Amino acid sequence: MRAPSGPKTVAGDVLLAVESVSLAFGGVKAINDVSFDIRRGEIRAIIGPNGAGKTSMLNVINGFYHPQAGRITFKGNARKAMRPHAAATGGIARTFQNVALFKSMTTLDNIMAGRTLKMRRGLFWQLFRFGPALHEEIVHRKFVEEIIDFLEIQHIRHIPVGKLPYGLQKRVELGRALAMQPDLLLLDEPMAGMNLEEKEDMSRFILDVNNQYGTTIALIEHDMGVVMDLSDRVVVLDYGRKIADGTPDEIKKNRIVIDAYLGVAH
Amino acid sequence: MLYREAGQFKTSYASDQAVFPILQDRIGIVVILLAAFVAVPLLGDAFLLQAVMIPFLIYALATIGLNLLTGYTGLLSLGTGAFMGVGAYACYKLATTFPEVHVLIWILASGFVAAAIGVFFGLPSLRIKGFYLAIATLAAQFFLQWCFVRIPWLVNYNISNAIEVPTRTLAGIPVTGPTASPQTRYLITLTIVVIMTWIASNLVHGRIGRMWMAVRDMDIAAELMGIRLLPTKLLAFAISSFYCGVAGAMMVFLWYGGSEADTFNINQSFFVLSMVIIGGLGSLLGSYLGAALIFILPILLRLVPPQLGIPIHPATAEHVSFIVVGILIIFFLIAEPHGLARLWQIGKQKLRVWPYPY
Amino acid sequence: MNLLYKIFLNPFLQMAAAPDLLAQTLWEGLVAGVLYALIALGFVLIFKASGVFNFAQGIMVVFGALTLVGLYDILTRAGLSFPQAAAFLALALTLGVMFLLAFGVERLVLRPLVNQPDIILFMATFGLTYFLIGLGELVFGGNPKVMISQQLYLPRGSIDMKWFGGLVSFQKIDIAAAIIASVMVVVLSVFFSKTRIGRALRAVADSHKAALAVGISLEQIWVIVWFTSGLVALVTGIMWGARSEVSFALEVIALRALPVLILGGFTSIPGAIVGGLIIGIGEKLGEFYWGPLIGSGIESWLAYFIALVFLLFRPQGLFGEKIIERV
Numbered sequence: 001m002r003a004p005s006g007p008k009t010v011a012g013d014v015l016l017a018v019e020s021v022s023l024a025f026g027g028v029k030a031i032n033d034v035s036f037d038i039r040r041g042e043i044r045a046i047i048g049p050n051g052a053g054k055t056s057m058l059n060v061i062n063g064f065y066h067p068q069a070g071r072i073t074f075k076g077n078a079r080k081a082m083r084p085h086a087a088a089t090g091g092i093a094r095t096f097q098n099v100a101l102f103k104s105m106t107t108l109d110n111i112m113a114g115r116t117l118k119m120r121r122g123l124f125w126q127l128f129r130f131g132p133a134l135h136e137e138i139v140h141r142k143f144v145e146e147i148i149d150f151l152e153i154q155h156i157r158h159i160p161v162g163k164l165p166y167g168l169q170k171r172v173e174l175g176r177a178l179a180m181q182p183d184l185l186l187l188d189e190p191m192a193g194m195n196l197e198e199k200e201d202m203s204r205f206i207l208d209v210n211n212q213y214g215t216t217i218a219l220i221e222h223d224m225g226v227v228m229d230l231s232d233r234v235v236v237l238d239y240g241r242k243i244a245d246g247t248p249d250e251i252k253k254n255r256i257v258i259d260a261y262l263g264v265a266h
Numbered sequence: 267m268l269y270r271e272a273g274q275f276k277t278s279y280a281s282d283q284a285v286f287p288i289l290q291d292r293i294g295i296v297v298i299l300l301a302a303f304v305a306v307p308l309l310g311d312a313f314l315l316q317a318v319m320i321p322f323l324i325y326a327l328a329t330i331g332l333n334l335l336t337g338y339t340g341l342l343s344l345g346t347g348a349f350m351g352v353g354a355y356a357c358y359k360l361a362t363t364f365p366e367v368h369v370l371i372w373i374l375a376s377g378f379v380a381a382a383i384g385v386f387f388g389l390p391s392l393r394i395k396g397f398y399l400a401i402a403t404l405a406a407q408f409f410l411q412w413c414f415v416r417i418p419w420l421v422n423y424n425i426s427n428a429i430e431v432p433t434r435t436l437a438g439i440p441v442t443g444p445t446a447s448p449q450t451r452y453l454i455t456l457t458i459v460v461i462m463t464w465i466a467s468n469l470v471h472g473r474i475g476r477m478w479m480a481v482r483d484m485d486i487a488a489e490l491m492g493i494r495l496l497p498t499k500l501l502a503f504a505i506s507s508f509y510c511g512v513a514g515a516m517m518v519f520l521w522y523g524g525s526e527a528d529t530f531n532i533n534q535s536f537f538v539l540s541m542v543i544i545g546g547l548g549s550l551l552g553s554y555l556g557a558a559l560i561f562i563l564p565i566l567l568r569l570v571p572p573q574l575g576i577p578i579h580p581a582t583a584e585h586v587s588f589i590v591v592g593i594l595i596i597f598f599l600i601a602e603p604h605g606l607a608r609l610w611q612i613g614k615q616k617l618r619v620w621p622y623p624y
Numbered sequence: 625m626n627l628l629y630k631i632f633l634n635p636f637l638q639m640a641a642a643p644d645l646l647a648q649t650l651w652e653g654l655v656a657g658v659l660y661a662l663i664a665l666g667f668v669l670i671f672k673a674s675g676v677f678n679f680a681q682g683i684m685v686v687f688g689a690l691t692l693v694g695l696y697d698i699l700t701r702a703g704l705s706f707p708q709a710a711a712f713l714a715l716a717l718t719l720g721v722m723f724l725l726a727f728g729v730e731r732l733v734l735r736p737l738v739n740q741p742d743i744i745l746f747m748a749t750f751g752l753t754y755f756l757i758g759l760g761e762l763v764f765g766g767n768p769k770v771m772i773s774q775q776l777y778l779p780r781g782s783i784d785m786k787w788f789g790g791l792v793s794f795q796k797i798d799i800a801a802a803i804i805a806s807v808m809v810v811v812l813s814v815f816f817s818k819t820r821i822g823r824a825l826r827a828v829a830d831s832h833k834a835a836l837a838v839g840i841s842l843e844q845i846w847v848i849v850w851f852t853s854g855l856v857a858l859v860t861g862i863m864w865g866a867r868s869e870v871s872f873a874l875e876v877i878a879l880r881a882l883p884v885l886i887l888g889g890f891t892s893i894p895g896a897i898v899g900g901l902i903i904g905i906g907e908k909l910g911e912f913y914w915g916p917l918i919g920s921g922i923e924s925w926l927a928y929f930i931a932l933v934f935l936l937f938r939p940q941g942l943f944g945e946k947i948i949e950r951v
């Protein structure tokens with residue numbers, strides 16, 4: 001087990017820019033005029049106390065929620081709202097706080113499902129299987145097996161994921177997101193509910209994904225140690241507003257951030 | 267000791283992806299196919315073929331159709347009877363309007379008609395889910411049933427609203443109509459059902475099957491994978507209705523020899539749904555097992571007691587079979603929601619380690 | 625152009641030309657709607673309290689009516705001479721049967737399936753439907769039966785009013801049905817909102833876990849709810865049987881309560897009533913004034929199409945809660 005390598009300075013161009021986004025549910029303002037950017041190749045953490053609007057932010061980037069104001073610019077295309085399908089074809093993949101796996105399907109099938117967009121063979125060949133459809137299955141199976149090796153989940157590949165322990169489920173979900181070969185990977189509390197060893201494994205995987213595949217990662221995380229170790233830059237939300245944006249060191253020393261977490265009235 | 271996989275290592279992804287990875291399973295399938303194609307027509311009498319095997323195969327096909335929609339994609343449908351009817355009436359119109367074209371072609375073509383209708387009634391699935399969608403399929407059921415009765419053109423203006431199947435031949439041998447022998451009809455039915463089962467198996471083991479199951483399990487996450495919900499659901503409706511349509515056409519052309527206004531009513535829908543539930547949602551094997559149990563049960567109840575010296579009225583046998591089916595459905599849902607298919611799997615597991623307990 | 629005239633103008637002209645017929649049709653629709661609403665009410669009760677979509681509600685209507693008539697037959701043949709006494713004794717016994725049914729369903733179906741997803745519970749009620757159809761046919765036979773309306777003091781005959789220059793006829797049994805249904809709705813609404821058990825029922829509908837935490841017995845509540853639904857089903861069966869006859873065809877008609885539920889929402893008692901009236905009246909008007917354009921017998925599917933159109937624009941029904949999916 002390698003120790004996680006430290007953060008590196010990144011000077012990539014902007015992959016995703018959130019500009020003055022506001023989101024409200026009825027009367028409750030979940031996100032209030034938030035702007036930040038994510039640079040290509042970096043690991044960006046989104047942190048903040050509970051209810052700060054972090055998951056809502058990811059949902060907006062994903063296309064699940066449509067903001068009332070502001071816009072998102074992804075790979076140079078600005079848009080107000082997007083369907084989740086379009087986010088997927090655009091190169092955004094995501095994991096969820098409460099694991100959103102296909103519970104009745106096996107690990108292998110779940111990750112293969114992530115390859116759907118890359119599989120081209122149409123209905124006609126699927127009817128016969130033997131021939132082009134099977135060939136395509138094998139090709140993608142090889143790719144998926146590499147992901148399975150990478151995440152060290154070979155032993156559970158044929159087990160229905162509903163039966164797996166929580167920590168392994170989160171790993172499978174990461175695998176499924178990786179199968180999409182995304183440009184931007186959104187991770188919603190990937191370490192939630194894990195013990196120290198599992199956290200170290202997951203941190204290693206996240207760093208490896210970033211280093212080996214060059215995937216840009218945005219993650220929501222509560223564990224400050226993980227945030228400080230993994231991320232290149234951090235944006236801090238509180239009550240739907242952005243209160244800080246910078247490197248982990250800058251954030252650590254930021255008075256406003258400390259106050260927010262300690263619950264000092266502001 | 268019979269059913270051991272020891273020594274059967276998979277050395278390629280292709281062999282691991284196979285539908286029947288275990289050798290004994292492959293042998294088993296060959297044996298069953300041989301029995302079905304050779305033994306049954308040679309050894310079975312007309313009754314076995316006409317009253318048991320042909321309808322069992324037809325219902326198994328319809329059950330596979332409904333299973334693709336409800337079991338694999340999670341879209342509950344109560345309109346199976348109507349879609350079977352669409353296939354039947356489409357086939358009848360096509361066969362009587364173009365008698366030169368081979369009837370088997372029309373049986374398969376009627377599937378496409380049923381698929382088109384199925385897609386139309388599946389459109390609401392864009393906005394509606396779960397039970398609400400089931401009610402939309404009920405609309406299809408009652409509307410189409412009304413059409414079967416109220417559109418005289420469908421029955422070639424027959425006053426009694428019944429259709430009678432014309433005699434058609436294949437290579438000189440009658441396959442439909444009163445002169446077709448049970449053996450011929452059985453073999454045709456068997457061939458069609460086996461081929462269509464093979465196709466269904468190909469679909470569910472590949473990309474499309476995964477897409478359907480993803481939509482069933484968590485459609486929000488499926489959208490994230492880039493799976494477009496409406497086309498996936500409509501494809502499920504289309505293919506499911508195709509299978510049900512062909513089953514309906516075969517029911518009229520290869521089994522009953524005709525049909526009445528009431529043949530494709532809602533009870534037919536319930537019948538096939540109960541086969542899906544008991545057989546196992548999301549299982550092709552389960553479709554066969556469920557169809558076998560639900561279809562053969564009333565026949566057994568009618569025939570067996572007299573053999574044991576207990577007289578039983580045919581109507582009573584039917585009522586008792588309803589009671590038994592109801593109890594079985596509830597029992598399976600409590601004990602094994604994945605139906606007979608899962609029981610079969612568990613049985614195979616036990617067989618793997620036999621004679622050891624675990 | 626002619627077609628547009630036929631669809632959008634002519635029917636209304638017809639309505640205006642013969643207002644007595646219109647009144648008659650509206651009344652027939654109202655009565656049918658009231659009965660649909662009663663069936664829907666049974667659904668709503670069970671759905672509110674146990675989250676189960678009781679597909680067997682329709683067959684419970686038939687089963688209740690059959691049991692009543694069947695027990696009456698047995699009692700009179702066993703020598704009970706006063707028909708009214710036999711009728712009311714049969715009624716009491718039928719209530720007992722419905723209670724046993726509720727008890728049996730709770731113990732044998734609901735309890736073992738307590739944490740399963742909704743679709744499994746729905747399929748269990750589907751199995752229950754099969755079971756009750758078989759049992760009903762086995763015990764009572766499949767022939768249509770006559771409801772013992774006279775013995776139960778249900779009114780016969782009609783009140784004919786000279787309205788609108790014509791005759792509008794109100795069957796007394798229909799009036800009785802409307803009144804009884806309204807009384808039931810009021811009683812049930814009051815029961816739900818004002819009594820201790822009603823409050824417990826609402827608690828269970830909201831959250832099983834929370835209800836358990838405050839000491840509410842889920843099993844008791846479920847038996848009460850299913851019995852109440854059975855009671856509603858029995859009343860519906862009596863009314864419907866009195867208007868036509870008691871047969872298994874009723875089960876299919878009872879399925880029309882499903883569009884009512886779509887309109888009214890699955891969890892709303894007033895919704896069931898409003899939905900029932902809309903479907904009942906809409907169905908009758910459609911059948912009478914637009915039916916001839918399309919063909920007869922459109923009432924077999926008209927209700928579903930009305931509901932379908934509704935679903936496309938307002939998936940949660942008129943009164944239901946908006947479904948928000950949280951990720």
